Amino acid sequence: MRVVLGVGGGIAAYKSAELVRALQQRGHRVQVVMTNAAQQFVQPLTFAALTAQKVITGLFSQESPQDTLGSAVEHIAIAQENDLLAVAPATADLLAKFAHGLADDFLSTLYLAFTGPVLVAPAMNTAMWEHPATIANLNLLRERGVSIVEPDAGWLACGTMGAGRLPDPEQIAEAIDSMTAARRDLEGESILITAGPTQEPIDPVRYISNRSSGKMGYALASEAVRRGARVTLISGPVDLPVPRGVDLVRIRTAREMYDAVLAALEPATIIIKSAAVADYYVADVPKQKIKKTATRFSLDLEPTPDILAAVGERKGDRLLIGFAAETENMIAEARRKMVSKKCDMVVANLVNRDGLGFESDQNEVEILTRAGQIVHAGPAGKKEIAARILDQVARLRLALQAVEA
Numbered sequence: 001m002r003v004v005l006g007v008g009g010g011i012a013a014y015k016s017a018e019l020v021r022a023l024q025q026r027g028h029r030v031q032v033v034m035t036n037a038a039q040q041f042v043q044p045l046t047f048a049a050l051t052a053q054k055v056i057t058g059l060f061s062q063e064s065p066q067d068t069l070g071s072a073v074e075h076i077a078i079a080q081e082n083d084l085l086a087v088a089p090a091t092a093d094l095l096a097k098f099a100h101g102l103a104d105d106f107l108s109t110l111y112l113a114f115t116g117p118v119l120v121a122p123a124m125n126t127a128m129w130e131h132p133a134t135i136a137n138l139n140l141l142r143e144r145g146v147s148i149v150e151p152d153a154g155w156l157a158c159g160t161m162g163a164g165r166l167p168d169p170e171q172i173a174e175a176i177d178s179m180t181a182a183r184r185d186l187e188g189e190s191i192l193i194t195a196g197p198t199q200e201p202i203d204p205v206r207y208i209s210n211r212s213s214g215k216m217g218y219a220l221a222s223e224a225v226r227r228g229a230r231v232t233l234i235s236g237p238v239d240l241p242v243p244r245g246v247d248l249v250r251i252r253t254a255r256e257m258y259d260a261v262l263a264a265l266e267p268a269t270i271i272i273k274s275a276a277v278a279d280y281y282v283a284d285v286p287k288q289k290i291k292k293t294a295t296r297f298s299l300d301l302e303p304t305p306d307i308l309a310a311v312g313e314r315k316g317d318r319l320l321i322g323f324a325a326e327t328e329n330m331i332a333e334a335r336r337k338m339v340s341k342k343c344d345m346v347v348a349n350l351v352n353r354d355g356l357g358f359e360s361d362q363n364e365v366e367i368l369t370r371a372g373q374i375v376h377a378g379p380a381g382k383k384e385i386a387a388r389i390l391d392q393v394a395r396l397r398l399a400l401q402a403v404e405a
């Protein structure tokens with residue numbers, strides 16, 4: 001893996017040299033970026049010698065001013081060339097910059113431009129570590145899917161005892177390893193994922209929909225691609241970037257999703273139905289806008305086709321994973337849906353909790369299998385939840401293959 005290691009300005013910066021070594025020993029290629037403050041603690045030459053590469057020390061090249069344009073766009077190139085960004089030690093200042101999107105030096109600019117996995121290993125004085133501002137910044141980063149290696153407790157360089165010490169470089173390298181471990185455990189699978197809400201028109205300007213943001217389904221799609229699967233994503237209207245490497249089919253209504261899913265079913269080996277499909281629609285949508293009247297108004301709704309149940313009927317030996325969005329009796333309802341829709345697995349979540357599930361970046365789920373297992377995941381960012389769900393999917397796939405063999 002290609003790891004870009006950001007070194008922040010703290011007394012622990014010297015340990016980053018050992019971290020470079022530990023990463024190299026694990027077969028990673030390391031590019032070092034140092035903040036100005038870091039250079040007060042350790043010379044860039046140390047890292048240049050260890051990595052046999054130029055160390056990036058600023059946004060603009062001072063060595064060769066004529067190269068300024070090249071340097072000014074270097075953060076984009078570095079962001080694209082590397083698989084993972086690790087920052088160790090991450091100072092309180094860097095965490096604040098990352099959390100609030102400041103981009104006034106190379107490392108903070110790189111952080112914003114980087115779309116891959118990010119790990120931070122904070123190190124600072126205990127009072128700074130426990131300050132509400134640092135806690136809030138870390139929570140923001142965690143919500144956005146940044147992995148955090150918590151500092152150790154012990155004697156700190158400032159002469160106090162408490163939490164804030166950079167963990168052993170081996171431990172950080174281990175954490176980086178487990179993030180980058182190229183788990184291509186979905187290689188050869190063709191996964192069909194549905195995501196987002198559907199919109200059911202009432203008239204030319206109005207529709208029935210729900211609060212689904214599509215974030216869970218999109219996170220599943222990008223994680224599945226990362227793990228080697230071919231992914232077709234059938235998505236209702238959402239405001240999200242298209243995940244890299246995914247075949248996207250955009251639909252609007254439940255009927256369109258039904259048609260798109262059945263059309264894409266044949267090559268699929270795994271189907272994950274995370275979409276929040278409308279249960280009812282207006283069969284005869286008037287051509288003209290419905291006018292307001294002084295009396296009560298009611299809509300005549302017909303049930304939409306149950307896509308998951310339809311796939312369940314045709315599933316063959318495909319793995320079928322449904323979602324159950326509940327406000328009460330979550331496990332019982334999820335079990336009922338698993339049986340009635342012929343799913344192999346159901347991901348259940350409560351959707352009436354603030355800050356979790358619908359519209360949120362966070363989720364907490366129970367993953368139920370046909371065999372009666374229940375695996376809990378979260379609360380965590382949807383990227384992390386997607387990884388945990390796919391762990392279970394890959395495990396189930398292996399178990400079924402073992403039974404067949």
Ligand code: CTP
Nearest residue numbers: 273274275277304305306307308322323324325
């Ligand atoms: N689903 C579907 N087609 C529908 C409705 C739901 O494919 N017309 C799928 C969803 O994508 C999800 C699962 O069924 O994977 C469960 O959705 P949910 O809204 O929780 O359940 P419903 O079947 O709609 O049941 P209820 O409204 O009683 O909770």
